[in-house]
Structures are given as C-alpha cells and as structure tokens.
Amino acid sequence: MGTNYSGRVWLLSDGVDTGQLIPGQYLPITDPYELAHHALEAVRPEFTAGVQQGDIIVAGKNFGCGSSREHAAKALKFAGISVVLAESFARIFFRNAFNIGMAAIPLPGITKIVSEGDRLEVSLAEGKVKNLTTGVEISFAQLPPVMVRILESGGIIPYTSDKLKAGCGDSVG
Amino acid sequence: MSESIVGSTLTEKILALSTDRDKVRAGDFIDSKVDLVMTHDHQGPMTLLEFSKLPVKKVWDHSRVVMVIDHRTPSQTEKAAENHHLMRLFAKEQGIQNFYDTGEGVCHDLIAERGHVVPGMVFVATDSHTVTAGALGAFATGIGSSEMASVLATGRLWFMVPETVRIEMKGSLTTGVYGKDIALHLLRMVGTSGFDYKAVEFLGPATGEISMDSRMSLCNMCLEAGAKNAVFEPDEITKDYLNQKGIQNYPILKSDKDAKYLKQIDIDLSDLEPLVAEPYSPDKVKTAVEIEKECVTINQAIIGTCTNGRYEDIEAAARILKGKKVAPGVRLLIVPSTRPLWLRASQEGLLDIFMQAGAIVSYPCCGPCGAYGMGAMANDETCITTGSRNFVARLGAPKAKIYLGNAATVAASAVAGHIVDPRSYLKED
Numbered sequence: 031m032g033t034n035y036s037g038r039v040w041l042l043s044d045g046v047d048t049g050q051l052i053p054g055q056y057l058p059i060t061d062p063y064e065l066a067h068h069a070l071e072a073v074r075p076e077f078t079a080g081v082q083q084g085d086i087i088v089a090g091k092n093f094g095c096g097s098s099r100e101h102a103a104k105a106l107k108f109a110g111i112s113v114v115l116a117e118s119f120a121r122i123f124f125r126n127a128f129n130i131g132m133a134a135i136p137l138p139g140i141t142k143i144v145s146e147g148d149r150l151e152v153s154l155a156e157g158k159v160k161n162l163t164t165g166v167e168i169s170f171a172q173l174p175p176v177m178v179r180i181l182e183s184g185g186i187i188p189y190t191s192d193k194l195k196a197g198c199g200d201s202v203g
Numbered sequence: 204m205s206e207s208i209v210g211s212t213l214t215e216k217i218l219a220l221s222t223d224r225d226k227v228r229a230g231d232f233i234d235s236k237v238d239l240v241m242t243h244d245h246q247g248p249m250t251l252l253e254f255s256k257l258p259v260k261k262v263w264d265h266s267r268v269v270m271v272i273d274h275r276t277p278s279q280t281e282k283a284a285e286n287h288h289l290m291r292l293f294a295k296e297q298g299i300q301n302f303y304d305t306g307e308g309v310c311h312d313l314i315a316e317r318g319h320v321v322p323g324m325v326f327v328a329t330d331s332h333t334v335t336a337g338a339l340g341a342f343a344t345g346i347g348s349s350e351m352a353s354v355l356a357t358g359r360l361w362f363m364v365p366e367t368v369r370i371e372m373k374g375s376l377t378t379g380v381y382g383k384d385i386a387l388h389l390l391r392m393v394g395t396s397g398f399d400y401k402a403v404e405f406l407g408p409a410t411g412e413i414s415m416d417s418r419m420s421l422c423n424m425c426l427e428a429g430a431k432n433a434v435f436e437p438d439e440i441t442k443d444y445l446n447q448k449g450i451q452n453y454p455i456l457k458s459d460k461d462a463k464y465l466k467q468i469d470i471d472l473s474d475l476e477p478l479v480a481e482p483y484s485p486d487k488v489k490t491a492v493e494i495e496k497e498c499v500t501i502n503q504a505i506i507g508t509c510t511n512g513r514y515e516d517i518e519a520a521a522r523i524l525k526g527k528k529v530a531p532g533v534r535l536l537i538v539p540s541t542r543p544l545w546l547r548a549s550q551e552g553l554l555d556i557f558m559q560a561g562a563i564v565s566y567p568c569c570g571p572c573g574a575y576g577m578g579a580m581a582n583d584e585t586c587i588t589t590g591s592r593n594f595v596a597r598l599g600a601p602k603a604k605i606y607l608g609n610a611a612t613v614a615a616s617a618v619a620g621h622i623v624d625p626r627s628y629l630k631e632d
C-alpha cells in the first residue's frame with residue numbers, strides 16, 4: 031500500500047475551515063471529481079489549475095474545522111492531494127480523511143520547516159517527513175492502529191466491506 | 204491511586220454502556236453500539252452513494268435511523284431535487300419511518316422535539332452540530348458520510364474515549380443573557396481549537412438555572428471550540444422536557460464525584476453579559492456594550508438555525524420587536540426551527556408581531572445559516588446572526604462581515620440598525 035508519499039507542497043495558514051476547502055454552495059454535489067474542481071477556490075484560486083497528482087498540503091492549526099462535510103476531504107483527494115500534514119486537525123476532518131483513504135498527519139512544527147513549493151517525502155511506517163528541498167527531517171507520533179488499518183484498506187468503505195464479508199462486526203479490531 | 208477506584212465522567216459512563224465493558228477510560232479505543240443515527244440532505248446523498256458500495260442491502264435497524272430534508276428546502280435546484288428524491292426512495296425502500304421532509308424543521312431540533320434522543324444514548328449524525336443533543340444527556344457527535352454508511356450497515360462505530368473538560372457553573376443568568384453567551388464566553392477563553400477531541404461536561408449549582416433551549420444552544424456551539432461532545436447530566440429540567448413527550452424510560456447517568464477531568468473551568472453566570480463574536484471567527488468575542496460603541500451598521504439580521512431558532516429565542520425576539528419597526532435598510536429574517544414551534548409562535552401572535560415590525564418570517568429550515576437559498580450577503584455588507592459560524596464567505600461574498608450574537612441582541616440590533624446591547628430593549632415592557 032502507498033504509505034510513502036512524495037510530492038510538492040501547498041502551504042496553507044491556521045484555521046482553514048471546511049467552507050474554505052469546499053464552499054457550502056457545492057454540497058449538493060456528490061461526484062468527487064466535480065467537487066475537486068472547486069477545492070480551495072475562494073482562498074487559493076490558483077489551486078485547482080496548478081495542483082498535480084501526489085501534491086502535499088501543509089497547513090497550520092485546526093485544519094478542517096467547521097462542518098462535518100466529507101466533501102472537504104474528498105475535494106482535496108480527488109484534486110490529487112496525497113497527504114495532509116498540519117500543526118493540528120479538527121476531529122471530524124481528521125476522521126473523514128482516513129475514512130476516504132487519505133492520510134492526515136498531525137505534526138506540530140511542520141509549518142516552520144516547510145515553504146510553499148518544497149518537495150517532501152513522507153514515510154508513514156517510519157513516522158518521518160523529509161524536506162527534500164532543504165534536507166531537514168522531522169518525526170511524528172504513531173497514528174492509532176485502527177486509523178492505519180482503515181487507511182491501508184483504502185478507506186472505511188473497503189474496510190467495513192472486508193469485515194462484513196468476514197462476518198466480523200467489531201469496528202476497532 | 205489504582206485505576207479501578209477512580210470514578211468515571213458522564214461521557215465515560217455513556218460510552219461504557221455502549222460496549223461490553225464495565226468501565227472505559229479516556230484514551231481507550233472502543234467499539235460502540237450506536238443507538239441512533241441521523242443524516243440530512245447535505246450529507247445524506249453522499250452517505251447513500253457510499254452505502255451502495257457495501258455488501259449489504261438493508262440498514263442494520265431502520266427504527267434507529269432518522270432522515271431529514273432541511274438544508275436545501277424546498278428543493279432549490281435540480282440537483283437538490285434529485286438528492287431529495289433519492290433520500291425519499293431510500294427511506295421507503297428501507298422502511299425508515301422517521302423521515303422528516305421539507306418544511307418539518309431543522310434536524311437537531313427535530314431530534315430533540317420528537318423524542319428521538321434520550322439520556323445515555325450514543326447518537327451520531329452527519330452534521331458537526333450533532334453535539335446539540337448532549338443537552339439531553341446523550342453522547343452525541345458528528346461524523347462524515349462514508350463513516351455513516353458504515354454505521355448504517357453495522358450499527359457500530361469506533362471511538363477514542365475523550366478526556367473531559369469540566370465546566371463548573373454557579374450564579375444565574377441575568378436578563379438578556381442566554382446559553383449562547385455562555386458558549387461565546389467559553390470560546391473567548393479557549394479559542395476555536397480549545398476543546399479539540401475533548402468531551403465538555405457542564406456541572407455545578409447553576410445548571411438548574413439553564414433552560415433546555417439554552418442548553419442546546421450551548422452544547423451546539425461547543426463544536427466551534429472543537430469538542431467531540433458536550434453534555435449535561437439529566438436533571439429535573441431534562442425529566443420535564445421528556446415527560447411532556449411521554450418519555451420516562453431511560454438511564455439516569457451522572458458523573459462520579461471522583462471522576463478524573465482534564466481540567467476545570469469555573470464560570471459565574473451572574474457575571475456574564477450579552478456577547479458578540481466579530482468576523483471571521485466565533486472566538487473573536489467582545490461584549491455587546493463594546494461593539495455598540497463601535498457603531499457597526501448592519502444590512503441583515505438573522506434569527507434561526509440549530510444554534511438559536513427555538514422558542515426561547517423566538518419569544519425573546521418578539522418581546523423586543525413588539526410595536527417596533529425594523530430599521531430602514533435592514534432585512535430581518537426569522538426562521539422558527541420546527542413546524543410545531545412555528546405553529547406555537549403563530550398561535551401566540553408572535554409571527555404577527557414580526558410581520559408588523561417588518562421582518563421576513565420563513566418556514567422552518569437551515570437556510571440562512573450558510574445562505575442555503577436565503578440570506579446571502581454582498582461584499583461590504585454586514586450581518587448579525589444567531590447562527591454558529593462567521594467564517595469568511597459563510598453567507599456568500601467573502602468580504603461580507605458576519606457577527607454572532609444571541610436572539611435578543613440580533614432583534615434589538617435590527618431595530619437600532621446597528622449592533623446594540625439588547626438589555627435596554629428588554630426593559631421597556
């Protein structure tokens with residue numbers, strides 16, 4: 031599974047709320063590729079045209095605060111974002127990211143060692159982020175095992191599908 | 204102190220009930236049996252799409268599923284109509300009888316008003332403001348669409364048991380001060396991530412002074428500080444509220460005296476005054492008195508949403524608007540949160556007061572919380588709302604300024620044409 035990521039950084043500020051990730055007017059949309067066309071459009075209008083498959087978002091504190099809309103995580107993933115690293119995450123966005131098969135890693139201090147456009151290498155297994163542009167490395171704490179299992183399954187839908195097929199109801203195990 | 208003799212917080216007790224375990228502790232990863240779920244027309248359609256990918260045909264228990272059409276009502280676009288149609292078909296197919304269609308009201312208000320949520324439940328819904336139901340002594344939290352699809356199939360969900368912040372309250376609320384102001388006070392203290400991943404438990408002698416409507420408003424806005432859930436112990440107010448619905452059978456859980464809390468915040472409610480959050484964050488809080496001095500002229504005022512569209516709010520607004528006129532240049536939208544509340548307001552003459560004052564009275568819906576078909580703002584316009592969020596572009600134009608306040612503050616500001624302290628308007632009766 032792709033638990034290593036390598037990509038170019040889009041640097042975002044503190045307190046990027048779900049309305050900035052995907053404005054409320056687009057919530058009736060369910061097609062993730064259509065949502066991706068509107069990701070960050072109010073705050074970073076150049077994002078959708080410039081984003082490349084595998085790019086990485088690095089953000090400040092409380093990333094994804096506000097609404098429970100899964101649309102926000104999906105808009106980023108289907109725009110091409112491989113992983114989001116933030117000083118901290120709001121909890122529903124954090125769960126949503128893993129549930130749709132996109133890693134979100136809380137990493138206090140990350141915004142201090144990264145600039146817009148830097149190239150990063152992220153290893154989930156080793157708990158390390160290396161800034162390939164500057165050579166600086168930073169470590170992060172292990173993610174909860176259940177979240178890693180969900181991510182490795184490709185999200186909660188394949189994860190639950192496998193469990194249902196195996197006749198196991200426990201959502202943690 | 205050994206682990207076994209440390210008591211449990213209310214959130215730990217509710218979560219323990221949802222597992223096979225006698226006790227759970229903050230930091231534990233648990234597999235919970237979910238008692239109640241809800242989805243609505245913003246995140247329901249995506250939920251149903253994800254559910255269709257799972258190898259099951261039926262939801263785990265149709266009697267525990269509530270569906271509400273409240274965000275894009277009445278179907279405002281072709282896409283919204285398709286979404287609503289999809290939800291109706293799904294409910295019919297699955298035998299989901301707890302289905303509230305267009306015009307019945309705002310989901311969080313319906314969940315409480317129609318007696319779906321009771322103390323001790325684990326309740327998850329595809330909406331961040333699900334925390335509102337903690338006012339009734341339930342563990343209630345928001346989840347995303349894919350996670351909801353998984354719960355619909357299995358009736359189970361994993362949680363990390365949260366640490367609890369204890370809010371110890373004494374004193375009593377003075378005229379013009381409501382649950383909303385307690386929430387804004389807390390936001391001012393802890394900031395928008397101050398309760399991230401945490402449970403918030405309201406305790407102390409003053410809880411008995413806080414109405415169910417204010418409790419719901421307060422729990423609702425704890426989400427804006429990042430809380431996983433917010434909860435009041437069931438008490439006489441809870442019992443009265445549920446008795447009126449003929450509901451008597453539920454567990455009465457209370458936190459243990461020796462429960463372990465992450466920290467305690469003390470509030471003397473007598474010291475609070477009407478508060479207002481400035482653009483563009485709910486934690487940028489000043490007193491209404493301070494804002495009044497800044498002469499903030501408004502173009503729009505909104506009373507409604509799952510934060511403050513309940514009877515207490517509508518009644519406070521009517522007291523201020525009776526015999527008054529909305530200031531020229533201000534559009535005042537009033538949106539009672541449910542159909543029974545709308546009818547009560549009508550029977551008590553409150554809607555007449557609003558219409559005579561020049562307000563616009565809407566059918567029950569979420570509408571002006573996020574400019575869903577009503578209440579959009581132009582750049583350079585200013586709004587004060589009873590809603591929960593004043594983020595950039597929440598009501599359309601990114602430069603529109605949004606202030607948050609309680610219903611009395613919004614009503615008084617609509618009359619004045621600029622943001623004011625409502626207390627002098629409440630005294631005139």
